[in-house]
Amino acid sequence: MARARVHITFKEGILDPQGKTVLRALKSLGYDEVEELRVGKYMELELAGEDRARLEERLGEMCEKLLANPIIEDYDLEVDA
């Protein structure tokens, strides 16, 4: 059994309406040091198997196919095996 984490964020240059709104809200609370904020998605998975390279490859496929939309989103994945 391996645990995996996937972070999905909008690509650079894609306007993130949620991120912009949260950024404005933080600024209105006085957190002027916040210069950029992007809202993304975080997923935790449990995967059967031990072969880390293989699991990373499979998880990359899952991201490309379903978990992320490669037109507008980037993903990062980590597998602890």
Next chain:
Amino acid sequence: MKFGVVVFPGSNCDHDCFYVLGEVLQQDVRYVWHQNTELSGFDCLVLPGGFSYGDYLRTGAVARFSPVMKAVERFAAGGGMVIGICNGFQILLEAGLLPGAMMRNVGLKFICRFVDIRVEITSTPWTSGAYEHQVLRIPIAHNEGNYQVPYRTLEEMKLRGQVVFRYCSPEGSVASEYNPNGATESIAGVCNREGNVLGMMPHPERASEAELGSTDGLVIWRSLLTHCGAEVPSGQTRAR
């Protein structure tokens, strides 16, 4: 002409489409369950609006893997007519049958109201009955209609005449103040290169009877019927 209205778990405009095609336009229309993979005999498939699979993950992202979608891809590749309305458009984008992707509306609000859209090209099967730059008043109802597409793809789409509708003023001018959701270049609807697959955020099925405030949706349905050589009911056809 034989229509199939595809029903996904969470579709909620399927009955409206079925009613308009069957009762208002007097066409042969059937429901197609999302598990169905047999689409022979249909001339046009409608992917209706709604919240397929609860819009989980991304709008349309799960529905595109429904068994019916493989068949829809084959149907479209064979030249069959496919229209995706609202959530149906989002599904077509996720399936890669149309270019681009949908993001959250810029104002972060669900918008449900009439908008004006301008017909950008009249050489598609869906707009052949419109006049150039005709303004159609058709309602939208969505949270994710902020259409995004890579710059280079968009330039190619414009050259090939794939930008079909843009949000506009009642007089037909396109400007950011008439863009309800932040969509790139105010785009409200696009088609594929071949023109047989259309996706649009506004709901023509909600603007197909005078009682509902607009019959401009009929411009699209009638163009399609004419293109396919079907008999077009004249005037405002009344349902029973």
